Amino acid sequence: MNSYNITTLDDFIIRRQKDYPEAKGEFSRLMHHLGTAAKMVSMKVKRAGLSDILGQSQNMNVQGEIQQKLDVYADEVFTAALLSSGECCGVATEENQNIITFTHEFAVNGKYIVCIDPLDGSANIDANVSVGTIFSIYRRVSQRGEQVSEIDFLQPGTKQVAAGYVIYGSSTMLVYSTGNGVNGFTLDPSLGEFCLSHPGMMHSEKGRIYSVNEGNYIKFPEGVKKYIKYCQENDTETERPYISRYIGSLVSDFHRNLLKGGIYLYPESKNYPTGKLRLVYECNPMSFLAEHSGGMGSDGSGRVLTIVPESLHQRIPFYTGSTEMVKRVEKFIAENQ
Ligand code: AHM
Ligand code: MG
Numbered sequence: 001m002n003s004y005n006i007t008t009l010d011d012f013i014i015r016r017q018k019d020y021p022e023a024k025g026e027f028s029r030l031m032h033h034l035g036t037a038a039k040m041v042s043m044k045v046k047r048a049g050l051s052d053i054l055g056q057s058q059n060m061n062v063q064g065e066i067q068q069k070l071d072v073y074a075d076e077v078f079t080a081a082l083l084s085s086g087e088c089c090g091v092a093t094e095e096n097q098n099i100i101t102f103t104h105e106f107a108v109n110g111k112y113i114v115c116i117d118p119l120d121g122s123a124n125i126d127a128n129v130s131v132g133t134i135f136s137i138y139r140r141v142s143q144r145g146e147q148v149s150e151i152d153f154l155q156p157g158t159k160q161v162a163a164g165y166v167i168y169g170s171s172t173m174l175v176y177s178t179g180n181g182v183n184g185f186t187l188d189p190s191l192g193e194f195c196l197s198h199p200g201m202m203h204s205e206k207g208r209i210y211s212v213n214e215g216n217y218i219k220f221p222e223g224v225k226k227y228i229k230y231c232q233e234n235d236t237e238t239e240r241p242y243i244s245r246y247i248g249s250l251v252s253d254f255h256r257n258l259l260k261g262g263i264y265l266y267p268e269s270k271n272y273p274t275g276k277l278r279l280v281y282e283c284n285p286m287s288f289l290a291e292h293s294g295g296m297g298s299d300g301s302g303r304v305l306t307i308v309p310e311s312l313h314q315r316i317p318f319y320t321g322s323t324e325m326v327k328r329v330e331k332f333i334a335e336n337q
Pocket of ligand 1: 094117119120121122123213248249250251276277
C-alpha cells in the first residue's frame with residue numbers, strides 16, 4: 001500500500017455512498033459507529049492480559065454458556081455504538097435472549113436493525129487465540145417510528161443489506177460487504193484508522209484447507225465422515241491436496257480460508273443435533289460474505305441465505321468456503337442420507 005494514498009474505512013464508505021444518489025448517509029453513519037466500536041473492542045482485546053479482563057464473568061448467556069468478561073464488554077460496546085448512531089432501532093445479540101429495542105427518540109426512527117455476535121470464539125481468549133465480531137445489517141420491515149419486533153430480525157439472509165466481521169488477530173481487520181464485493185480494512189494502530197488493505201477479496205474456486213473439529217468425528221453424519229476421509233485419503237507421495245487447519249474460532253477459520261482457499265464445517269452431531277452455529281448472527285452474515293467473494297454457505301442440503309429463521313437463536317449445520325469444496329460435501333451428504 002502506498003502510504004500517501006491511504007483509503008480509510010470512512011473514506012471508502014463515503015465514496016460508496018456516492019454510487020447511491022438517493023442515499024442520505026444513514027448506512028454510512030451506522031458503519032462508522034460499528035467501526036468505532038470495533039476499535040474499542042480491539043484495544044481491550046490487545047490489553048486483555050494486562051487489564052484483568054481475561055476469564056469468565058459470573059453470568060450465563062442465553063445459550064447456557066458462561067460469558068467471558070470480554071463477551072460482556074463487547075456486547076455492551078457494540079450495543080451502545082449502534083444506539084448512538086441513531087440509525088439503528090434494535091439489535092439482536094448472541095448474549096441476549098430477546099431483541100433489544102431502542103425506544104429513544106433519536107433511534108426509534110432508525111431504518112436498520114443489526115444482528116451481532118459481539119465476540120465469537122471467546123472460549124479461546126484465555127489462550128491468546130484470535131477472536132472476532134460478526135455483524136449483519138437489515139432494513140426493518142416494521143414501520144419507522146414504531147418499536148421493532150422480532151419479525152424484523154427473522155428475515156432470510158438474502159435480505160441482508162450488509163454483513164461483515166472484525167478479526168482481532170495479530171492485526172485487527174474489519175471485512176465487510178454490501179453485496180458489491182468484499183473488502184478488508186486493517187487497523188493501523190498508529191493512525192487509529194481502519195485502512196483498505198484487502199480490496200476485492202475472493203474465495204478461490206478450489207481450496208485445500210478443511211477446517212472442522214475432528215474430535216467430534218464419530219458423532220458426525222455419515223456423509224460428512226466420508227467427506228473427511230476423502231480429504232485425508234487423497235494424499236499421494238507427490239501430492240497432498242488437502243490439509244487440516246482448525247482454530248475453533250469461526251471468524252479466524254473463515255478468514256484464513258477466504259485468503260488461502262478452504263472449507264469450514266460445523267455439522268450436526270450428537271451434542272448439537274441441529275448444529276452449533278446460529279443462523280441469524282453467525283451463518284447468515286458469513287454466508288453473505290462467502291457468496292459475495294465467490295464462495296458458498298450451505299446447511300448441507302441448500303443455501304443458508306434462503307432459510308427463513310424461526311427463532312433468534314436457531315442453530316443450523318454449517319458449511320462455508322470455496323465452492324468446489326462446499327458442493328462436494330453437499331454431494332457426500334446427499335448420497336449418504
Ligand atoms: P461461540 O459463539 O459461543 O463462541 O461459539 C461459536 C464457536 C465458533 O467460533 C467456533 O468455530 C466453534 O464455536 C467452535 O466450537 P467447538 O469448540 O465445538 O469446535
Ligand atoms: Mg459465536
